[in-house]
Amino acid sequence: MxxxxxxxxxxxxxxxxxxxxxxxxxxxxxGDEPRAKKSLYFPVAxxxxxxxxxxxxxxxxxxLDVALEFAIQNRSTGVVVLHDGKIMAERYRDLDRxxxxxxxxxxxxxxxxxxxxxxxxxxxxxxxxxxxxxxKYKQLLELDASVGTxxxxxxxxxxxxxxxxxxxxxxxxxxxxxxxxGAFQAAAGTRWKYNTGMYAKLMDVLSKVTNKDRNQLTxxxxxxxxxxxxxxxxxxxxxxxRTTNQYGFATSARDLARFGLLMLADGNWxxxxxxxxxxxxxxxxxxxxxxxxxxxxxxxxxxxxxxxxGQKPVLAAPRDMFVxxxxxxxxxxxxxxxxxxxxxxxxxxxxxxxxxxxFWKRLMRAKP
Numbered sequence: 001m002x003x004x005x006x007x008x009x010x011x012x013x014x015x016x017x018x019x020x021x022x023x024x025x026x027x028x029x030x031g032d033e034p035r036a037k038k039s040l041y042f043p044v045a046x047x048x049x050x051x052x053x054x055x056x057x058x059x060x061x062x063x064l065d066v067a068l069e070f071a072i073q074n075r076s077t078g079v080v081v082l083h084d085g086k087i088m089a090e091r092y093r094d095l096d097r098x099x100x101x102x103x104x105x106x107x108x109x110x111x112x113x114x115x116x117x118x119x120x121x122x123x124x125x126x127x128x129x130x131x132x133x134x135x136k137y138k139q140l141l142e143l144d145a146s147v148g149t150x151x152x153x154x155x156x157x158x159x160x161x162x163x164x165x166x167x168x169x170x171x172x173x174x175x176x177x178x179x180x181x182g183a184f185q186a187a188a189g190t191r192w193k194y195n196t197g198m199y200a201k202l203m204d205v206l207s208k209v210t211n212k213d214r215n216q217l218t219x220x221x222x223x224x225x226x227x228x229x230x231x232x233x234x235x236x237x238x239x240x241x242r243t244t245n246q247y248g249f250a251t252s253a254r255d256l257a258r259f260g261l262l263m264l265a266d267g268n269w270x271x272x273x274x275x276x277x278x279x280x281x282x283x284x285x286x287x288x289x290x291x292x293x294x295x296x297x298x299x300x301x302x303x304x305x306x307x308x309x310g311q312k313p314v315l316a317a318p319r320d321m322f323v324x325x326x327x328x329x330x331x332x333x334x335x336x337x338x339x340x341x342x343x344x345x346x347x348x349x350x351x352x353x354x355x356x357x358x359f360w361k362r363l364m365r366a367k368p
Contacts, residue, residue, distance in 0.1 A: 038339065041085035042270035043258065045227030052086040058368030064089050067362035074355055076346035077106065077116040078253030081363075084339040085261050090253070092116075093346070102347055108250040111230050118345050119234060119248030120256065121326030127222070127249055127259065128202050129284050129298035130267075130275060132172060134221050137277040140209040143169040150205045156198070158184035171202050172297040173288040180244045192291035197244030199298070214247065225274055226262060228255040253343045256324075260332045260341035263322075285322045300325050316360040329355050338367065 043049040054061040064081070068091040071079045077098070081089040092115050095103065107116045135141050147155060147166050156163050156178055166188045170176045177186035180197035203214055210217050214233045223231045231251040251259075262268075263285070267275025275281050284297035294301050294313070302313045302321040314321070317335065324332040328348040334341055342363070349355040 038084055040261070040265050040339075042261065042265075043085070043227060045229060049254070050086045052083055052088050054083075054088050054366070057083055057088070059083070059088065060366040063362065063366035067359060067366060070362050071344060071346075071359055074346075074349035074359075076344050076349075077118065078343070078345045080253045080257045080341075080343045082257050082261060082264075082341040085264075085341075087257075092253075098347075106347055108234055108248075111252050111254075115252060115254075116345055117230050117250050117252045118330070119236065119250050120324075120330045120345065121248070121328060122196065123251075123256065123324040123326035123330050123332055124247075124249035125199055125298040126324035126332065127218070128199075128206070129172065129296075130259075130262070131206055131218065131221060132168070132202060132297070133267075133275055133277050133280040133284060135206055135209060136280055137275075141168060141205060143167065143172070147171065147201060147205065150208050151201065155201060155204075156182035156184075158182065162187075168202070168205065171199055174199070174295060175289050175291065189289070192289060192295065200245040200247075203247070222259075222274070223255075225269060225272065226255075226258045228258050231255045253345045256332050256343040256345070257341050260324075260334050260343060263334045264336060264339070264341055296322070299323065314356045314360050316357055316364050328352070331356070 041050055054064050068079050068081070068089055072091055072093050076091075076093060077095065078092045079090060080087065095107070095110065095114065095116060098106070106118055108119055109117050111117055132141070136143060141150060144167050146164050147168060147170075148164055150168075153160055153163065156166070158166075158178060162177075162184045166176050166178070170188045174192055174194055175189050176195060176198045177184065177188045177191055177193075178195065178198050179185055180195055182198060185191065185193070206217060207213060212220070218231075218233065222228070228251065231249065233247050234250045236246055236248050262274060267273065267278070267281045280297075285299050285301065286296055287293045287301060287303075288296045293303070300323040302317055302323065303319050313319070317333070318337050320337045321333055321335045323334070328346065329344060329352050330346070331344045332341070333343070344359075
């Protein structure tokens with residue numbers, strides 16, 4: 001006679017199989033179905049970027065054209081859509097038709113095809129997030145170390161005791177408790193406040209611990225390995241007391257898409273691991289503190305529907321989307337569940353508050 005457990009094992013397997021299928025169905029219902037990792041295409045520097053016909057991967061080309069045309073009509077200078085790394089669609093505005101005053105404010109220079117290279121504003125924060133993760137893996141800094149460990153005392157306008165409590169992690173998560181100018185407002189870690197002035201101290205830390213300037217460091221660790229030949233840091237023209245960060249990250253829509261592709265590939269690039277610290281990578285695109293569920297380590301998340309600080313998710317987009325956001329609706333959207341990277345450069349749309357939602361509403365009409 002067979003022992004009882006011989007009959008129990010198939011039943012247990014059937015139970016867990018049913019449970020697994022149920023979880024997949026629930027994920028589908030709520031729009032968060034995990035997508036099996038496919039082999040991604042990585043463009044080679046100096047070679048033509050491979051494209052994919054939208055219809056060949058199940059996308060509606062007509063609806064895709066509608067979405068991109070909407071973006072261009074709303075002051076975009078360039079939009080790129082990658083599917084599993086290949087260019088599925090892209091569109092650019094004729095720069096000769098951009099008003100001279102606007103062009104002067106927006107465009108740093110053009111690439112060899114005459115397309116815009118722009119200071120992408122706070123999209124740079126997500127670039128710095130990746131650099132911090134690389135420095136952490138190299139044991140050049142620790143997230144829980146005081147910022148003063150690397151910059152010395154007096155880097156802020158807080159008292160020395162207050163300042164000593166501010167860690168690298170607090171700058172990454174916008175919870176330093178300081179004003180843009182570095183004055184004390186709240187104890188570190190107790191308040192979320194978007195703070196460009198204090199975020200910028202992270203680049204000072206990176207330069208200090210690597211003994212490299214921002215361009216040398218970014219080129220060696222990131223832009224050169226990714227083939228981002230149109231990207232670098234530029235000194236900004238100071239615009240009164242409101243300018244709290246003297247440097248902008250200038251890049252093109254295609255170069256920014258390369259950066260997004262690195263994130264889609266979990267920090268890998270064509271077989272080479274660039275972001276080794278997988279725990280840091282995961283934490284960077286996950287809610288990083290209690291005060292704002294939309295924020296990771298200098299990345300914006302689309303997973304929650306709570307609306308602190310006036311933020312709201314792009315309801316038309318998948319919930320697993322994470323975003324590098326810059327002023328004027330400059331964007332690098334990454335959607336693992338669809339294998340998408342979407343970038344948008346340009347001027348602020350006429351209705352910047354609704355643009356992201358309206359663009360993604362149109363883009364999602366094209367999906368399989």
